[in-house]
Amino acid sequence: MAQTIVEKISQSHMAEGPSRPLRAGDFLSIRPYHVMTHDNTSAVMKKFKAIGARQVYDPAQPVFTADHDIQNPEESNLAKYRSMETFARERGIDFYPPGTGIGHQIMVEKGYVLPGTFVVASDSHSNMYGALGAIGTPVVRTDAAAIWATGEFWWQIPRTVQVVLEGKLAAGATGKDIIVTLCGLYNQEEVLNAAVEFAGPGVASLSMDARLSIANMSTEWGALVGWFPVDEVTLAYLDARNRELRAQGVARIPQEKFAAWRRNPPAPDQDAVYAARIVLNLGEVTPHVSGPDTVQVMQSVAEIAKKKVAIQKAYLVSCVNSRLEDLAAAAKVLQGQTIANSVTFYLAAASRSVQEEAEKRGIWKIFLDAGAQPLPSGCGPCIGLGTGLLEAGEVGISATNRNFKGRMGSRDAQCYLGSPEVVAASAIAGYICGPGQPQYREVTRCFEEFPEASAAAEKVEILAGFPASVRGRLVFLPPDNLNTDGIYGKDYTYREDMTPEMMAHVVMENYDPQFAGRTEAGDVVVGGFNFGTGSSREQAVTALQCKGIPLVIAGSFSQTYLRNAFNNGFLCIETPQLVRRLRAKFADAIARKEKSIIPGALIEVDFAASTIKYAGEVFTFPALGSVPQSLVIVGGVENLVSKKLGIHGAVAV
Numbered sequence: 001m002a003q004t005i006v007e008k009i010s011q012s013h014m015a016e017g018p019s020r021p022l023r024a025g026d027f028l029s030i031r032p033y034h035v036m037t038h039d040n041t042s043a044v045m046k047k048f049k050a051i052g053a054r055q056v057y058d059p060a061q062p063v064f065t066a067d068h069d070i071q072n073p074e075e076s077n078l079a080k081y082r083s084m085e086t087f088a089r090e091r092g093i094d095f096y097p098p099g100t101g102i103g104h105q106i107m108v109e110k111g112y113v114l115p116g117t118f119v120v121a122s123d124s125h126s127n128m129y130g131a132l133g134a135i136g137t138p139v140v141r142t143d144a145a146a147i148w149a150t151g152e153f154w155w156q157i158p159r160t161v162q163v164v165l166e167g168k169l170a171a172g173a174t175g176k177d178i179i180v181t182l183c184g185l186y187n188q189e190e191v192l193n194a195a196v197e198f199a200g201p202g203v204a205s206l207s208m209d210a211r212l213s214i215a216n217m218s219t220e221w222g223a224l225v226g227w228f229p230v231d232e233v234t235l236a237y238l239d240a241r242n243r244e245l246r247a248q249g250v251a252r253i254p255q256e257k258f259a260a261w262r263r264n265p266p267a268p269d270q271d272a273v274y275a276a277r278i279v280l281n282l283g284e285v286t287p288h289v290s291g292p293d294t295v296q297v298m299q300s301v302a303e304i305a306k307k308k309v310a311i312q313k314a315y316l317v318s319c320v321n322s323r324l325e326d327l328a329a330a331a332k333v334l335q336g337q338t339i340a341n342s343v344t345f346y347l348a349a350a351s352r353s354v355q356e357e358a359e360k361r362g363i364w365k366i367f368l369d370a371g372a373q374p375l376p377s378g379c380g381p382c383i384g385l386g387t388g389l390l391e392a393g394e395v396g397i398s399a400t401n402r403n404f405k406g407r408m409g410s411r412d413a414q415c416y417l418g419s420p421e422v423v424a425a426s427a428i429a430g431y432i433c434g435p436g437q438p439q440y441r442e443v444t445r446c447f448e449e450f451p452e453a454s455a456a457a458e459k460v461e462i463l464a465g466f467p468a469s470v471r472g473r474l475v476f477l478p479p480d481n482l483n484t485d486g487i488y489g490k491d492y493t494y495r496e497d498m499t500p501e502m503m504a505h506v507v508m509e510n511y512d513p514q515f516a517g518r519t520e521a522g523d524v525v526v527g528g529f530n531f532g533t534g535s536s537r538e539q540a541v542t543a544l545q546c547k548g549i550p551l552v553i554a555g556s557f558s559q560t561y562l563r564n565a566f567n568n569g570f571l572c573i574e575t576p577q578l579v580r581r582l583r584a585k586f587a588d589a590i591a592r593k594e595k596s597i598i599p600g601a602l603i604e605v606d607f608a609a610s611t612i613k614y615a616g617e618v619f620t621f622p623a624l625g626s627v628p629q630s631l632v633i634v635g636g637v638e639n640l641v642s643k644k645l646g647i648h649g650a651v652a653v
Contacts, residue, residue: 002269004160005227006195009135009266013118015152016627024159024275025455025574025622033117034061035139035147038103039068040122041084047145051638052647057151059092062144063112065103066096070378071386101351101377104128104319108212109351111245111252114238115230116266120144120153125319125401127223128216131208132238133230133266135195136215140536140560142567146641154566154627154637158224158559159275160195165202167283172438174329175210176321176399176419178280179217180288184298185445186221186278192530193559194275195225197268202282203229208237209325216320217401220295224559230265273453279446287438289397291416293405301422302440305433309416310342313390314427315398315408316367316420317348317375318382326399326420327358331366333424333435339371340430345423346388348375370428384408390415397426454577458610458623465633470550470571471604472524474614476582476597477511478590482527483534484561486511488543498539500546507543512595519596521548524603528554528579532561541565551605553612553621555579566628569635573605578612578619585615 001021003011010022010030017028037044041064056062066081081098088095096106104125106112113119115133120126122144129136143153163182196218206214211228218226228234235258242253287301316322316330327349339345347367349355355377358364368374373388380386382400390396390409396416398408403415416432425435462468489510492498508515525544531554532540541564544552551571565572582597583590589597603614607629612619634640 002271002273004195004272004274005197005266005268006135006160006225007157008268009116009118010155010157012116018623018625022157024157026157027622027625027628028155028157029152029627030118030155031152032061032120032147033114033134034063034107034112034119035144036063036065036103036107036112036119036121036123036126037144038065038123039080040141041087042080044122044141044144044148045083045087047142047638048148051145051149051641051645053145053149053641053645056091056093056148061151062093062148063103063107064088064093064095065100065106066098067102067378068383069385070098070376071380098378099352099376101349101353102319102379104216105323105350105354108132109241109353111241111250114253114257115234115261120147124219125216127219127226128212128319130218130225130227131211131215133228133234135225135227137224140563140567142637143563146637149641150644154631156562158193158195160197160272161191161276161278162274163196163198164200164277164279165198165206165282166200166279167202167281168205169282169285170439172287172434172436173282173285174287174419174421175206175213176217177285177287178210178282179214179221180290180295180298180417181285181443182278182280183217183221183290183295184288185443186447187296189222189530190276190278190447191218192222193556194223195227196221196223197274198226198228202280204231204233205282206233207325208233209323212323213320220401229267230261235261274450275452276447276449281444284441284443286440287419287422287434289416289418289422289432291403292395292414293403295403295417300440301418301432301434301438305431305438308431310395310431311397311426312343312394313388313396314339314343314345314423315381315388315396315400316423317346317380317398318400319350319379320401321399321420322348322350322354324354324357327354327363327367328361330420330424331363333421334366334370334428337370337428339427342430343427344388345370345372345427346375346381347372348380349377352377381408397423397432399423452576455610455620455622457620460608460610460623460625462608463626463629463633466607466629468608469604469606470524471602472522472550473520474599474601474603475519475523475525476586477525477527477595478583478586478597480528480555481530481533482511484532484537484540485534487532487540488537493537493539503539503543504546504548507547508596515596516547518598519547519549523549524551524553524605525549526553526579526582526603529556529576531555531557533558536560536564538564538568541568541570545570553578553605566631567637569632569639571632573612573621573624575612575619575621578614581617581619
């Protein structure tokens with residue numbers, strides 16, 4: 001069976017899963033090549049100890065980096081960093097102290113990411129690793145602890161959207177403009193929770209720094225993976241990294257791999273099945289900015305420059321756009337210029353080695369001479385920490401990847417995103433603009449969604465302790481994007497006194513205040529698409545468990561919600577055909593804006609046959625094999641890890 005690159009790389013890293021070739025929707029256990037944790041390492045350490053683990057399965061697998069709150073001199077923060085370093089040193093784990101650089105940059109710079117590997121991090125921007133032909137995808141902290149303890153974590157293979165790049169960028173356009181354009185042009189969830197596979201002749205014209213920026217910010221586009229093919233640009237980058245590492249006495253990239261990558265690079269099968277295809281002509285891309293306060297809205301620099309939107313702060317920091325090529329491009333704009341008196345320009349290189357090279361080439365001095373304020377290599381203002389945050393009423397232009405309201409400071413500030421060149425030009429002018437006279441061209445929207453194939457009805461063995469079937473009343477919640485605050489409100493999220501009975505009483509309160517009173521234990525909830533979007537609060541899962549709901553069926557799930565569900569032993573099934581059928585069947589009730597539609601009919605889920613029966617019709621869903629069944633049987637991932645380690649009961653920390 002033909003496979004996408006995500007299916008092929010997953011297959012090569014599978015520890016447990018289907019015996020047939022993998023396809024989208026499959027659950028499996030993955031043994032990743034590496035797992036990176038940053039400042040949240042200390043939280044993962046607590047989870048690791050709480051599940052009773054004492055030894056790290058493979059000390060070469062984890063990588064620790066301190067990069068988020070490195071400007072914080074408080075003793076509690078310094079103690080956290082010391083505990084991370086001690087934990088790493090005692091177990092032989094690679095640890096990079098504050099100031100070394102941003103974790104994702106360290107991963108690619110130090111040779112931890114190689115073509116065809118599967119690399120994860122407890123941070124959303126691990127998509128960046130796809131620039132080197134690897135699968136990079138985020139995991140939550142519980143998953144990271146499970147990987148430390150067992151070397152594995154569970155994953156569901158996402159659908160793949162192919163993005164074909166044609167032509168070449170015109171002068172003045174950058175890799176950042178490509179991803180800003182994609183986020184703004186395809187902003188109707190076309191790639192939400194999907195793997196994005198870049199392809200086409202335009203890829204060869206993109207530098208590695210451009211690819212890293214695009215793959216990194218595919219996170220904001222909604223994708224779980226942003227993968228680029230392996231070509232001479234990739235290999236030249238890896239060869240340079242390899243020579244640098246070997247000069248330091250580190251042999252992390254096997255030299256013999258280069259011949260294999262040239263001869264047979266990781267690639268999808270010719271007849272791989274995609275969920276959709278986007279075609280982008282790079283020649284149509286011109287400088288654009290995202291915002292304010294969202295990546296889903298874009299404006300051409302030519303257009304916004306006419307408005308002379310005044311700024312007070314400018315940022316060239318973060319893991320998306322502060323590598324050497326970015327610094328050099330911005331410095332070219334700043335050469336001989338002075339930053340406007342009304343603007344403060346903050347600067348931080350992606351890593352110490354990037355800064356050292358910029359200093360060596362005279363690039364760093366150009367920034368300092370222009371009046372930029374340097375910060376240590378780390379995340380800092382991008383994540384809303386340390387010096388230089390946006391204050392109420394201020395407007396900022398940033399080369400970071402995320403401009404959500406309040407992300408970089410006050411919720412009463414505004415933030416736009418642009419390329420390093422746009423940030424530099426804006427800092428000089430005092431308002432958002434680009435260098436020279438940026439042009440504008442209409443970008444052709446080319447999106448083709450392929451017919452959605454139903455999951456094949458597949459017989460699976462039911463493990464002892466897992467239900468062969470579930471039968472209950474249908475409770476249909478028709479909206480898409482039903483968020484975690486609607487499922488379990490913020491007023492209860494941080495209360496320590498909420499008993500299971502109290503949680504059951506308030507579940508869905510913000511969405512439908514009558515839900516708890518109208519539903520009963522055993523009811524089967526069917527939601528729309530992207531169910532459980534929003535925050536990562538686990539109570540949005542456990543509150544439904546407390547209510548006695550055995551599972552949720554939806555058109556699709558937020559990836560975070562899905563992970564929290566199975567990590568807590570709660571069943572979730574994706575069946576888009578059922579959701580569409582129910583919307584047609586209950587169109588009148590939906591038109592009346594009924595929140596919870598309970599027709600009284602029963603719905604039956606047969607896990608052995610991977611089918612759902614409702615109103616005389618049969619629908620299929622991706623088979624739940626041994627991996628998801630095991631999570632449900634023991635009540636979640638922490639208990640499963642304890643079981644694998646032969647520990648009876650988790651150990652309190």
